[in-house]
Amino acid sequence: MDTKAKILLVEDDFNLGAVTKKRLEEAGFFVEHCIDGDTAWKEFQRTMYDICLLDVVMPKKDGFTLAQLIRRKNDFVPILFLTSKSLDEDKITGFKHGADDYVTKPFSMQELLYRIEVFLKRTRPLNADKKAIYKLGNLIFDYGELKIVNPDAKKKVKILTQKEADLLKFLCENANKTLKREEILYHVWGKDDYFLGRSMDVFITKIRKNFPAESPVKLETLHGIGFKFHMPKDELPQDFNLNEYIASLQENESTE
Structure with a gap:
């Protein structure tokens, strides 16, 4: 990475x-390690972090409470729980409190590094992504x-959620390929x-609604495999x- 990503690591096991x-x-990251939720919350308010790795069971503020506070201040920063809790209800609680993912202890560093890289590719402000x-x-x-x-459409511009945009961008980047x-x-x-x-299926349905039956763009379900995003190779002008x-669309509409 050209610039070190900043990681807030909150783990009470020193x-x-x-x-x-x-x-x-x-691995090339800048890491701030805090051993309790209070210290971590104060640190998060002082510094901009690219990703947060939170233990769940901690003194002063637990991981769920800390995640809620972080989400109130920042909707975008990825939050990953490092937890020994593997029950489904614990995972659901984590997602409800703003988590993006979880890694169950004991974990391999290779898996953790992979997860971090995946989230940073999606969330760090890369110019290539902004211009896509x-x-x-x-x-x-x-x-x-x-x-x-x-x-x-009557309403010319539709605003997507970040997750809808992430999914649609991935489909566009892998157009006309079979995706598992x-x-x-x-x-x-x-x-x-x-x-x-289950969440992905909901977002797939939302993406499909943008393309009527007569559209040359289609999101096909390949049962038992995955999906295929059929998209004509039709590029925009460089000066678009x-x-x-x-x-121009709004002007044309007002003159009709």
Whole structure:
């Protein structure tokens, strides 16, 4: 990485925290290790972090409480729980409190590093991602602006959620390929998991609603395998400006 990503590591087991911090630093990250929820919350308010790794059972503030506080301040930063709790209800509680993923102890550093890299690729402000604009039939999808522009719709601009945009961008980058369910889950959600799989199905349905039957763009379900995003190879001009395009649509509409 050109710039070291900043990781907030909150682990009350000092030895485990120290070893994890050392391994992450060897991998090129900047790591701040806190041993309780109060200290971590104060640290998070002082510094901008790229990702948070939180233990669940901690003194002063537990991981669930800390995750809630972090989410109130920042909707975007990824939160991963490092937890010995492996029951489904604990996982659900974690997601309800704002977690993006969890790693069950004992974990391998290779798995943790992989998860971190997956989330950082999706969330760090890379210029390439900000400028990612795709032509989807008669629609324009701007990943950086979280927008789909449909010249034929009454409401020309639709705002996507970050997760919808992440999924659609991954489909666009892998257009006309057979994609396994677990491949999509790992790249967009960071893990292949039953509950995340159910969530993915909801987002797949939302994405499909943007493309009517007559559209050349189709999201096909391959039963027992995954999906295939059929998308014509139709690139936009290099000097394409989304705001100017939206303004022209609105101007044409007002003169009709």
